[in-house]
Amino acid sequence: MNYDVIIIGSGPGGYVCAIKAAQLGLKVAVIEKRPTFGGTCLNIGCIPSKALLHASEVYAHASHGMDSLGVEISKPKLNLEKMMGHKDATVKSNVEGVAYLFKKNKIDSFIGLGKVLGEGKVSVTGDDGKTQELEAKNVVIATGSDVAGIPGVEVAMDEKVIVSSTGAIALEKVPEHLVVVGGGVIGLEMGSVWARLGAKVTVVEYLDAILGGMDRDVAKQFQRILVKQGMEFKLGAKVTGVEKSGKGAKVTHEPVKGGDAETIEADVVLIATGRMPYTEGLGLEDAGVVLDERGRVRTDNHYHTNVPGVYAIGDVIAGPMLAHKAEDEGVAVAEIMAGQAGHVNYGVIPGVVYTQPEVASVGKTEEELKADGIKYKAGKFPFSANGRARAMQASDGFVKFLADAETDRVLGVHIVGFGAGEMIHEAAVLMEFGGSSEDLGRTCHAHPTMSEAVREAALATFAKPLHI
Ligand code: NAI
Numbered sequence: 001m002n003y004d005v006i007i008i009g010s011g012p013g014g015y016v017c018a019i020k021a022a023q024l025g026l027k028v029a030v031i032e033k034r035p036t037f038g039g040t041c042l043n044i045g046c047i048p049s050k051a052l053l054h055a056s057e058v059y060a061h062a063s064h065g066m067d068s069l070g071v072e073i074s075k076p077k078l079n080l081e082k083m084m085g086h087k088d089a090t091v092k093s094n095v096e097g098v099a100y101l102f103k104k105n106k107i108d109s110f111i112g113l114g115k116v117l118g119e120g121k122v123s124v125t126g127d128d129g130k131t132q133e134l135e136a137k138n139v140v141i142a143t144g145s146d147v148a149g150i151p152g153v154e155v156a157m158d159e160k161v162i163v164s165s166t167g168a169i170a171l172e173k174v175p176e177h178l179v180v181v182g183g184g185v186i187g188l189e190m191g192s193v194w195a196r197l198g199a200k201v202t203v204v205e206y207l208d209a210i211l212g213g214m215d216r217d218v219a220k221q222f223q224r225i226l227v228k229q230g231m232e233f234k235l236g237a238k239v240t241g242v243e244k245s246g247k248g249a250k251v252t253h254e255p256v257k258g259g260d261a262e263t264i265e266a267d268v269v270l271i272a273t274g275r276m277p278y279t280e281g282l283g284l285e286d287a288g289v290v291l292d293e294r295g296r297v298r299t300d301n302h303y304h305t306n307v308p309g310v311y312a313i314g315d316v317i318a319g320p321m322l323a324h325k326a327e328d329e330g331v332a333v334a335e336i337m338a339g340q341a342g343h344v345n346y347g348v349i350p351g352v353v354y355t356q357p358e359v360a361s362v363g364k365t366e367e368e369l370k371a372d373g374i375k376y377k378a379g380k381f382p383f384s385a386n387g388r389a390r391a392m393q394a395s396d397g398f399v400k401f402l403a404d405a406e407t408d409r410v411l412g413v414h415i416v417g418f419g420a421g422e423m424i425h426e427a428a429v430l431m432e433f434g435g436s437s438e439d440l441g442r443t444c445h446a447h448p449t450m451s452e453a454v455r456e457a458a459l460a461t462f463a464k465p466l467h468i
Helices: 012-023 039-044 046-064 080-104 185-196 216-228 323-337 366-372 387-391 420-432 437-441 452-462
Strands: 002-008 028-032 108-111 113-118 121-125 131-141 145-147 177-181 200-204 232-234 237-245 248-255 262-266 268-271 275-277 310-312 351-353 358-363 376-382 398-404 410-417
Touching: 002 012, 002 113, 002 323, 012 028, 012 039, 012 080, 012 323, 028 131, 039 046, 039 080, 046 080, 046 185, 113 131, 131 323, 177 185, 177 248, 177 262, 185 200, 185 268, 185 351, 200 262, 216 232, 216 358, 216 366, 216 398, 216 410, 248 268, 310 323, 351 420, 358 420, 366 376, 366 398, 366 410, 376 452, 387 452, 398 452, 410 420, 410 452, 420 437, 420 452, 437 452
Parallel strands: 002 028, 002 131, 028 108, 131 310, 177 200, 177 268, 200 232
Antiparallel strands: 113 121, 121 131, 145 275, 237 248, 248 262, 351 358, 358 410, 376 398, 398 410
16 A cells, blocks of 8 residues: 555654644555554553543542632542543543544554564554555654663563553552652652552652752752652662562662662552653664664654654654654654645743642753853742732742843743643743743733733843732
């Protein structure tokens, strides 16, 4: 069979690329090894975790967040099976949504393991072992990433006691003690879910701060909030062993700076120490596709690999492992393959941690600006001085602006607070248009809204905030 484009992988990168390519008039096929479309994000990642984050937050709110608002209710009862049912139904409707979009856009799909055979040739092997060959002018590798495990430590994940994010969204009961290895995004999101449902949660993190790579101010404030919520942290602690012990597991860690090892007992251990590009069984070596030193498919600025007509996007190439980065690359590569000028602005890719409160960020952190020797000015505004936040008892956190000291062009915005993941897009649009803190500070904001804190932080950057 002959196609203009064959995409291997139907995660946010692959399926969005397929839709865009079809919209641009190309004949498209997608190869997917799972029985459902949507990749890690829709099946076992972003979507199910958000369903659990929402449901667990409702439970936590009902447990201890309502009395102070004058709403007295009896202690809520957790029905974990039903909560998991909500998660499964959410996944089902999302993956079916992708199937519907494929049909609507006349995209062919093949369920099976895709393999790149070289220029313009791909094979797909189904569950029945049968292999068929397909031909296409262009091939897009969008195979995503997989759990990386702990570097240098052998861990046997059974997804029941020692789990990755896949097991952490499907536990059958609330663990008494959950130990999370890695204080990154997955560890804090999934740690939050189980802490809200009643687990004692201990996060063991190698670095001396959680959310490495995020603005330090934000990470510090966020950690304080999580400690108030009951989470425990062991920072600067390197996990050197995780093994099953009785019905649970033991986690051994030692101070990064040197010192004695300690052991923590847990019912469940979540390994959240990063992800790695997924290229297994793709036949890239035989096809001559070059990988970089970290196992990622090497591409040029137009997502082209070294093999003519073979492109790659998403987690399997360099850059942040984020669904929306993959989606934007999917659109860009579809445009490029259709002869248009596809482009992604990597300076304006928001990052969100979907905890309560949320953490959101776009552009440079203060640490990055310092390291780059860029002269900047900063403006900050706390939600405790925002009327709407007080009315909603959501006054934890702040907004921080970083702008060029001379031109006032906004270089980074960082928010920790209720709804940060929505508010950050006001900063993203501003930055996409090369806006200044004055541009935002002079934009009328509805009152009373949390977003007024964003405006106040902008005012604090080029002039003075009004309400503090
Ligand atoms: P991560 O890279 O965000 O965090 C891993 C953490 O583990 C790091 O802080 C690292 O210092 C620590 N670590 C590594 N080895 C260790 C050891 N031996 N002992 C103690 N700590 C150790 O990785 P994570 O959380 O697994 O997420 C994987 C990817 O998925 C990330 O790229 C993330 O951006 C993405 N993701 C994004 C989400 C979002 O945008 N909301 C949600 C979930 C995942």
